[in-house]
Amino acid sequence: MKLKSAGFNREFSLIAAIIIMVIVFSIIQPVYLSTGNLLDIMDQSVINGLLALGITYAIITGGIDLSVGSIFAIVIVVVGDLLVRGVDPVIAIVCGIGLGFLLGLFNGLLISKLKLQPFIATLGTMSAYRGVAYIITGGWPVLDIPANFRSIFNSKLFGSIPVSIFVLLAFAVVGHVILKYTKLGTYIYAIGGNEEATILSGVNVNRSKMLAYAISGTGAALAGMVLLARLGSGEPAAGQTYELNAIAAAAIGGASLAGGRGTMIGTLLGAILLSTLKVGLVVVGVDTFWQYIATGAIIVIAAYFEVIQDKVKKINFTKKKIA
Amino acid sequence: MKKGNKKLLVTSALAISLLITGCSSSTGGSGSSSDKSFNPDNADGKTYEEVRGSLGAVPMVSDEIKLGGVAKAFENEYWRTLKEGMETGAQKFSDQGYNLTVDMKSPQGESDEEGQLSIVKDMINKKYTALLLSPISDSNLVPGVESALEADIPVINVNDGIIKEAPNFVGPKADQNGELLAEWISEKIGGKGKVAIIVGMPKAFAARQRTLGFENWMKENAPDIKIAEKQNADWDRSKAKDIAATWIKKHSDLNAIFANNDTMALGAQEAVNESGRDILVVGVDGIGEAYDSIRKGEMDATIDSFPLYKGQIAVEMAIRQLGGQKLPRVIWTPQALIDSTNVETPAEEILKWTDPEISK
Numbered sequence: 001m002k003l004k005s006a007g008f009n010r011e012f013s014l015i016a017a018i019i020i021m022v023i024v025f026s027i028i029q030p031v032y033l034s035t036g037n038l039l040d041i042m043d044q045s046v047i048n049g050l051l052a053l054g055i056t057y058a059i060i061t062g063g064i065d066l067s068v069g070s071i072f073a074i075v076i077v078v079v080g081d082l083l084v085r086g087v088d089p090v091i092a093i094v095c096g097i098g099l100g101f102l103l104g105l106f107n108g109l110l111i112s113k114l115k116l117q118p119f120i121a122t123l124g125t126m127s128a129y130r131g132v133a134y135i136i137t138g139g140w141p142v143l144d145i146p147a148n149f150r151s152i153f154n155s156k157l158f159g160s161i162p163v164s165i166f167v168l169l170a171f172a173v174v175g176h177v178i179l180k181y182t183k184l185g186t187y188i189y190a191i192g193g194n195e196e197a198t199i200l201s202g203v204n205v206n207r208s209k210m211l212a213y214a215i216s217g218t219g220a221a222l223a224g225m226v227l228l229a230r231l232g233s234g235e236p237a238a239g240q241t242y243e244l245n246a247i248a249a250a251a252i253g254g255a256s257l258a259g260g261r262g263t264m265i266g267t268l269l270g271a272i273l274l275s276t277l278k279v280g281l282v283v284v285g286v287d288t289f290w291q292y293i294a295t296g297a298i299i300v301i302a303a304y305f306e307v308i309q310d311k312v313k314k315i316n317f318t319k320k321k322i323a
Numbered sequence: 324m325k326k327g328n329k330k331l332l333v334t335s336a337l338a339i340s341l342l343i344t345g346c347s348s349s350t351g352g353s354g355s356s357s358d359k360s361f362n363p364d365n366a367d368g369k370t371y372e373e374v375r376g377s378l379g380a381v382p383m384v385s386d387e388i389k390l391g392g393v394a395k396a397f398e399n400e401y402w403r404t405l406k407e408g409m410e411t412g413a414q415k416f417s418d419q420g421y422n423l424t425v426d427m428k429s430p431q432g433e434s435d436e437e438g439q440l441s442i443v444k445d446m447i448n449k450k451y452t453a454l455l456l457s458p459i460s461d462s463n464l465v466p467g468v469e470s471a472l473e474a475d476i477p478v479i480n481v482n483d484g485i486i487k488e489a490p491n492f493v494g495p496k497a498d499q500n501g502e503l504l505a506e507w508i509s510e511k512i513g514g515k516g517k518v519a520i521i522v523g524m525p526k527a528f529a530a531r532q533r534t535l536g537f538e539n540w541m542k543e544n545a546p547d548i549k550i551a552e553k554q555n556a557d558w559d560r561s562k563a564k565d566i567a568a569t570w571i572k573k574h575s576d577l578n579a580i581f582a583n584n585d586t587m588a589l590g591a592q593e594a595v596n597e598s599g600r601d602i603l604v605v606g607v608d609g610i611g612e613a614y615d616s617i618r619k620g621e622m623d624a625t626i627d628s629f630p631l632y633k634g635q636i637a638v639e640m641a642i643r644q645l646g647g648q649k650l651p652r653v654i655w656t657p658q659a660l661i662d663s664t665n666v667e668t669p670a671e672e673i674l675k676w677t678d679p680e681i682s683k
Contacts, residue, residue, distance in 0.1 A: 031573045040572065044565045127431075139398050143612060231560055231593055233612065235586075237398050238561070240432075282569045288522070288555040 009309060010254040014269040018276050025280035032283050039160060041279045042272065046168045047223045049271035051242055052249035053168075053175050054104075054219020056267045057212040059250050060179075062192040062259025063111060063118030065213060068220040068246060069239035070129035071103045075224035076234035077133050080142030089149040096221050103129060104217020108210030126243070133236035141235040145228055153229035164226045168268070171222060175215070176264040188212050192259030248295070249274055252302040273298070361487035364498045364532055368653035371493075371636045374643075380682035381639060382646030384421060390641055391451035392427035392481070392634075393442050395459050400610050401630055402429060402457075405482070408634020409455065415635070416642060419681050425638060426451075433524075436463035443467030453477040453641045455493075458484040460526060477644050481637045483528040491650045493637050495658045497529050500626035501536025501581075503660045504605045506544070507624055508579045511603060515547040516578035519570050521563050521591060522555035523583035530555075530583045533607055537581055551577065556587050563590035571598045579603035585613035585625055592622050609661055617666045628658040629670055639679050 026033040051068050058065035079096040083089065103125075110121040153164045179185035187208040190198040199205050228234045253270030255262025277298060281291045369377075392409050394402040406427040413425040426446075430438035436459050444467055446454060454471055458464040461484050468488045471478050480489035483497060508518060520537060523530035534553070541548050552570050556562035567580055571594060580595070580602060582588035588606025595602045606613055609627025616622035633656040644650055659665075659673050670676070 029573070034572065036572050037569070040565075040568055044568075047561065134398060139403060140400065141612060143615070227561055231564065231590060233560075233589070235560065238559075278565075279569055282554055282566055283573055285552060289525070 010305075011263070011265050011269060013305065014253065014266065014273060018269065018273050021273070021276050021280060025276075025284060029283050029285075032280060035160070037279065037283065039162075039165075041275050042165050043162055044279060045271045045275035046164045046226055048242070048245050048249055048274065049168045049268060050171055050219045050223035050226065051246035052219075052253070052267045052271045053172055053264055054216035054223075055243070055246045056250045056253070056255050056262045056264065057175070057179075057188065057215045057219075058118065058122075059247075059255045059257060060188050060192045060259060060262045061118075061209055061212045062195065063209070063213075064122060064247070064257070065104070065107060065216040066119065066122040066243050067103075067107060067125040067129055068216060068223075069242040070126050070133065071100055071217050071220040072224040072227070072239040072242065073133040073236050074103065074129055074136070075100050075221040076228050076238055077136045077142055077236050079225055080145055080228055080234040081136065083146050083149050084142060084144060089146070089152055092149065093152070093225060096225050097218055100217040100219075100221020100224070101214045102217070104214040104220070105210055107217065108213030111213065112206035112209040130236075130240075137236050139236060141233050143233045145232045145234070150229045150232060153226055164229070167222060167226060171219060172264045172268045175219075178215070179264060184208055184211060189260055192256075192261070194260075245274065248299050252299060254306065256306075270302075361485055362532075363485060363492045363494065363653045364496055364536075366492075366653040368492075368496065368655045369651045370655045371640075371657070374640070374651065374654055375679060378643060378648045378650075380680040381416075381642055382648060382682055384642060384646050386422070386452075388421060388423040388452045388642065388645060389450075390423070390425040390453055390455060390638060391443075391446035392425060392455040392637075393439060393446070393464075394427060394429040394457050395439075395484075396431075396433045396435075397429040398432060401608055405457075405630040405634045408631040409638055410634070411631065412635035412638030415678060416638065416681075421642070423638075423642070427455075430459070433459055436460055440464055440467050444470070447471050447474055447476060450474075451476065453479065453645055455479050455481045455637050455641060456486065456489065457482045458486055461485050461487070461528065477641065479637060479641055479644070479650075482633070483532075485528055491640070491644070491652060491654065493640050493654045493656060494633070495628040495656050497532035498536030498539070500607050500628070500658055501533040501538070502540040503626055503658075504581055504607070504624065505537045505540035507660055507662070508581065508603060508605065509541070509545040509548055511623075512548070512578045514545050517549050517551045517574055517576055518579040518581060519552035519567075519574075519577060520550060520554075521566060521580065521582040521587045522553060523558045523587065525555055527558075529607075533583050556582075556590070558584060558586060560586050560590035563587035564594045567591035567594035568597070571595065571600060571602065577602055579605065582606045584608050585610045585622075588622055588625070589613065589616060592616060596621065614661070614666060617661065617663060620663070624660055624662040626658055627661050627670070627673075628656065629674060632657070632670065632674060632676060 055065050055068055075096045078099055079092050082092040107122055107125055110116050111118050155163055187203050191205055249270035250267045252273055253266030397403050409425050409427050413423050417423045428442050439459055440463055443464055447470055454476060456464055464486055465488055468478050468486055478489045480486045480492045482494040520534055522534050551574055554566050556566055580591045582591055585606035585608045588604050592604045595604055603623045605624040607626045609625050613622055613625045636656050640650055657674050
């Protein structure tokens with residue numbers, strides 16, 4: 001109950017923040033409000049959004065997944081290579097998703113079976129996976145991605161909306177259903193809330209954790225394929241530091257790095273908010289160096305809202321107790 | 324409360340790290356350090372042909388020569404080609420009777436500044452005869468250079484970044500490629516219109532100088548061309564595409580986009596392709612993918628600084644130094660603008676390349 005209402009508040013205030021931003025940017029630069037530009041905002045949130053939705057699973061369990069940028073790169077070069085060799089795009093996509101899932105599962109294995117701290121385990125795989133991506137191509141980019149693959153993600157539905165936006169939304173919906181309506185979702189929240197208690201109540205914590213990291217890897221895989229379709233070529237160096245933006249989107253969306261808290265809708269809105277800001281700053285023509293400061297400020301403000309929310313809740317709670 | 328605190332702490336740590344990145348880059352980008360540090364672009368440099376002319380043939384060295392090259396990052400095609408260039412140079416000289424080998428190494432990516440320094444230190448300990456260094460930042464190899472010079476190991480700074488303490492620099496004039504592209508664009512659009520610049524990592528010397536060269540040329544020679552936009556995309560293709568897409572929607576009359584390297588130019592080209600508009604896209608580096616794109620009629624121009632030949636020139640200059648010749652402080656390596664007119668011309672022909680003469 002408590003979680004639900006907190007989530008609702010957070011999502012409502014995120015939507016309000018996005019609307020305010022759109023209004024402010026449109027006043028400064030009317031072009032901002034054009035349909036093409038608003039679609040661009042959505043479009044530019046897809047890659048970060050997919051990474052962030054995945055990472056939110058890891059964050060809810062009380063962990064983190066720093067390796068998403070490297071999984072992203074491996075999927076890019078492997079799927080790219082398959083396509084260039086003439087593999088059917090649909091088969092290549094299935095392979096890509098499977099690969100992301102397995103690389104994530106391996107992270108989960110290190111964290112659950114070997115009892116490594118998630119930060120350290122995925123710091124390790126971040127580097128190791130990156131190395132694998134470089135080795136696969138010898139450092140060279142994968143070029144000339146076939147048009148039939150590219151059009152799967154790039155073609156427009158309902159007139160002008162790129163398919164990749166629907167990929168993001170579909171992943172968010174599936175992620176949401178798993179979190180809210182399945183046992184796995186309940187366990188993932190429970191592990192983040194109190195791991196000891198969850199173990200004692202007989203839940204297979206290891207399995208749930210492994211799946212959470214596998215879902216994180218799957219998000220990274222989808223993001224990688226969207227990038228591959230978009231650019232028509234893939235580099236093993238792609239996606240460096242993307243994990244930080246993904247963590248930022250999840251944090252703005254209300255995921256707690258202490259675990260037990262976070263939603264797909266929140267993270268999705270967090271990613272959209274970041275790209276609203278990014279596109280806005282570019283349209284208005286703000287110097288890049290100031291853009292770093294703006295992004296940082298937004299993260300701090302979002303975190304502070306959380307603190308205020310907690311305080312209000314606490315006050316209400318004590319009031320009730322006294323009454 | 325406890326949970327809230329922890330979250331606040333972690334999130335603000337993340338935010339602060341973003342802030343610090345912003346601040347540290349801005350000091351690098353503002354050029355505030357330029358008066359104190361050495362800028363080869365402003366030095367009285369000599370082209371490698373002038374050096375060959377004034378110093379004559381390459382002296383014969385009978386002792387064993389073990390050259391140590393250190394690149395920024397082999398992840399980047401450019402550095403792998405430079406490595407190939409140095410190896411080609413070494414091969415040519417050993418065919419002529421020199422007892423010469425070259426080892427070129429790179430750290431793990433362009434953020435591994437410490438790792439690069441330890442490669443240099445290792446080469447000093449292993450008593451390499453001369454070092455050819457391309458530092459990640461303007462400062463990370465300084466301690467290595469100092470100890471090399473103490474040990475009487477000659478150091479040549481190849482390409483960017485810049486080591487003020489190194490006695491010689493061999494590389495292209497970075498602001499010149501911005502100038503060449505500005506001139507080319509101005510000619511194509513008739514000296515009038517709107518252009519935009521996508522900048523690389525602000526900490527990189529090349530990014531700053533290329534942008535500066537472009538802007539200055541436009542200011543002095545094409546007052547009717549307006550630089551409407553300028554943003555940095557950290558050498559990242561996807562970021563460059565996103566920024567370009569936004570600009571294309573904002574400016575219905577954008578004529579050209581200049582990206583600080585080919586990777587970003589290729590990203591911008593994707594955005595241009597999607598828009599269906601006719602916007603010139605130019606980059607720098609001359610990577611294979613850019614050549615292909617120009618052949619296909621997509622990207623419009625790039626600047627090739629011929630790393631394959633630059634590597635050979637660096638090896639030649641190191642041998643001249645070891646053979647007792649006195650090199651000028653700054654030696655320019657060649658670069659040329661590549662567009663649809665000369666994309667099929669072999670590099671040797673564009674450069675009028677000849678192997679150096681050797682005195683027997």
